[in-house]
Amino acid sequence: AQTVTQSQPxxxxxxxxxxxxxxxxxxxxxxxxxxxxxxxxxxxMILVIRQEAYKQQNATxxxxxxxxxxxxxxxxxxxxxxxxxxxxxxxxxxxxxxSWGKLQFGxxxxxxxxx
Amino acid sequence: DSxxxxxxxxxxxxxxxxxxxxxxxRSGDLSVYWYQQxxxxxxxxxxxxxxxxERAKGNILERFSAQQFPDLHSELNLSSxxxxxxxxxxxxxxxxxxxxxxxxxxxxxxxxx
Numbered sequence: 191a192q193t194v195t196q197s198q199p200x201x202x203x204x205x206x207x208x209x210x211x212x213x214x215x216x217x218x219x220x221x222x223x224x225x226x227x228x229x230x231x232x233x234x235m236i237l238v239i240r241q242e243a244y245k246q247q248n249a250t251x252x253x254x255x256x257x258x259x260x261x262x263x264x265x266x267x268x269x270x271x272x273x274x275x276x277x278x279x280x281x282x283x284x285x286x287x288x289s290w291g292k293l294q295f296g297x298x299x300x301x302x303x304x305x
Numbered sequence: 306d307s308x309x310x311x312x313x314x315x316x317x318x319x320x321x322x323x324x325x326x327x328x329x330x331r332s333g334d335l336s337v338y339w340y341q342q343x344x345x346x347x348x349x350x351x352x353x354x355x356x357x358x359e360r361a362k363g364n365i366l367e368r369f370s371a372q373q374f375p376d377l378h379s380e381l382n383l384s385s386x387x388x389x390x391x392x393x394x395x396x397x398x399x400x401x402x403x404x405x406x407x408x409x410x411x412x413x414x415x416x417x418x
Contacts, residue, residue, distance in 0.1 A: 232411070234409065235395065237406055240406075290405060290407050291336055291338040291353060291399045292361050292363070293350060293407070294350065295347060296347075
């Protein structure tokens with residue numbers, strides 16, 4: 191069974207600064223997908239970024255980027271130029287190759303953005 | 306707005322009761338997924354339906370059941386409710402093609418008293 195671990199319950203960052211969220215996972219599969227989801231106070235789950243395990247290049251979406259280390263089974267999220275609207279719970283998630291909706295989530299990291 | 310509609314938004318019921326949560330997927334999506342988010346267990350995958358058929362099962366209790374109807378809406382039935390079933394229940398849907406994003410509804414907040 192796959193497990194996803196987020197060891198940081200909360201991270202605080204000042205506006206315009208950078209914060210990095212950690213995620214490790216365990217799987218015996220060689221191909222899979224990894225995701226970061228954002229859950230603001232509205233509780234809506236929003237996909238931030240995804241990474242295909244077979245791609246060595248790290249994914250980037252505007253101010254969000256990942257550092258994917260397949261051998262280490264590590265998948266961190268970097269938020270650059272943090273904004274107040276980035277404040278939310280962030281979940282790391284794993285999915286098998288046949289279904290992006292069948293997600294195994296980590297416990298989440300609460301990001302607090304201070305002015 | 307993700308296009309996935311869940312009703313009701315909030316539900317308060319007593320222990321031992323049965324409730325039904327409803328999910329309408331995005332237009333054209335054939336897959337529906339149900340998740341439970343609780344303080345104790347975090348976000349857990351419960352079950353997936355694809356075009357009316359059960360496709361995958363996760364940590365779903367025997368007291369819980371789901372189905373997907375011909376019009377593709379889905380219902381999650383929770384029976385013999387316990388205090389520990391209090392949680393946010395999410396539905397997500399995705400398109401028929403392989404490897405497409407799952408879009409989440411806003412969830413149903415269930416409180417069992």
